[in-house]
């Protein structure tokens with residue numbers, strides 16, 4: 121095996137060496153520890169960045185020192201799903217080596233620009249580094265110029281547009297009418313939503329705003345079943361069976377503040393404090409034009425909503441409810457034994473655990489279990505919930521993630537927590553107490569129209585080690601919310617963007633906005649980070665207008681989506697050019713996954729889930745650009761994908777690797 125040419129330490133900074141390559145711990149015989157040496161491309165990139173100050177000094181180039189550290193820091197973080205512009209810069213500078221006659225092969229770059237096909241030899245190294253630094257310097261001066269523009273253009277106007285003394289004034293139409301805020305508060309399963317919906321049904325012009333597509337669908341189906349003319353509006357889908365509906369059921373983000381309603385219902389009002397999504401609830405609460413606004417949710421939101429109602433000079437009433445069925449903590453855990461009964465819901469916080477537990481439960485019970493988890497489409501979650509709820513199906517045990525915390529009406533008798541910790545993406549964290557209580561509250565769901573005494577809900581843990589933590593969580597007092605999350609309405613941010621020349625990346629404008637943003641009263645700034653990634657994506661499509669980028673800010677794109685940059689770029693390019701497309705025209709949307717048929721393995725299921733997510737994003741954009749991003753084929757593909765997912769779950773045997781995983785070492 122030809123070892124990569126050894127390069128001395130000073131040139132590569134962090135580098136590998138034969139000695140390290142075969143490091144063994146004295147006294148212990150280890151397999152050779154093949155240090156994962158870094159790619160020559162990455163090393164070239166890092167050394168070039170590290171030497172930028174020296175480069176400027178050597179070339180006697182004057183540069184704005186104040187901006188260099190932040191620029192270099194972002195270049196260092198240049199990952200495909202983080203700092204996209206800097207990752208694009210990295211690709212650009214490394215690809216330039218091909219053109220420089222360096223003999224690097226091109227195909228490697230286009231698949232993964234961090235890797236060069238062959239190592240860099242000492243004699244050329246300095247040449248390559250200075251070649252990269254020349255391109256990086258040009259990019260840096262562009263960055264510095266944008267920073268100067270942002271720091272010195274219309275500064276007074278910038279401050280006016282970023283300082284909110286009374287956010288209520290941003291919604292003059294709502295302020296021009298007397299509204300009545302009515303809160304329905306209590307623990308889960310206490311009839312809050314039921315009572316609010318009863319009032320909504322009596323209105324001739326009403327709206328229901330829920331936190332999930334699933335809930336909007338559920339209310340849409342329930343109201344139509346009760347003979348109420350209800351249409352559906354979610355980020356991805358519009359269903360308008362009625363030309364003149366009495367009610368619109370929508371997701372909170374899609375709730376209109378420009379239409380007038382008699383009665384509005386906003387569900388899960390405690391989400392108003394959520395740093396990422398809470399702004400949507402705040403927008404509804406401040407901006408809805410409705411005589412009556414019914415808010416359903418936890419007691420923790422009462423004081424906060426009351427203080428906002430005072431600011432908006434609205435009437436304010438609170439109705440409090442108690443649980444319809446008692447909820448109690450079992451006397452002990454299951455002590456690791458999967459002794460489950462009908463109506464049990466085993467809650468796990470990773471997809472892998474859910475499927476591994478599903479396999480063990482099905483083995484033990486000799487029949488299928490239903491599953492519900494976050495990356496399942498709402499339609500499939502509903503289908504699994506129906507299997508679990510109905511008498512005529514064998515699925516009497518449910519494996520679920522925290523996705524059951526909200527909305528789904530499930531006839532769960534007992535909630536069993538597999539663990540009370542979950543992986544946050546970087547480390548294991550305790551499940552937040554409000555979430556533990558919300559999930560536990562799903563046990564013992566009140567069954568309407570049954571006279572029989574309804575048994576209390578029970579909650580426990582699978583393992584002893586989590587049992588005490590559960591008891592503490594269930595007794596934990598409610599913590600009152602103090603601030604509603606808020607961010608500028610689109611028209612304010614659009615005006616802010618108009619202060620600067622079009623060449624300034626919108627992502628940098630938003631960073632400037634977030635830095636200056638100040639709000640008074642019981643409000644706190646929303647987490648703008650969720651938009652940075654999206655703007656990075658959209659900024660790659662130079663031809664998109666500012667208005668387009670702002671209207672696309674809420675696109676439900678996931679950072680970890682495969683080929684997310686290319687996927688978004690393709691759609692943005694069509695919007696900018698006005699060139700129409702159907703979903704099958706999109707080169708980064710692997711519709712061929714559908715041709716594989718019913719998924720038989722975990723991997724196949726994950727591929728379908730990822731495809732479904734991309735189809736949903738495509739439909740979300742299509743709803744906003746229906747004449748360019750055409751929906752017909754996508755709606756068909758969505759339906760087929762959901763059908764395949766539902767069938768796959770029915771036949772799913774999780775892959776052997778997950779069933780043997782230690783995470784679910786349970787006693788039989």
Ligand SMILES: Nc1ncnc2c1ncn2[C@@H]1O[C@H](COP(=O)(O)OP(=O)(O)OP(=O)(O)O)[C@@H](O)[C@H]1O
Pocket residue numbers: 306307308309310311312313314315416444527529565566567568569
């Ligand atoms: N007065 C009632 N008459 C008949 N059914 C009711 C009544 N109140 C509640 N229900 C039923 O009990 C179940 C729980 O009610 P609801 O969903 O309103 O509770 P909730 O407090 O909003 O729960 P969650 O916080 O979990 O959303 C639902 O199936 C609902 O239809």
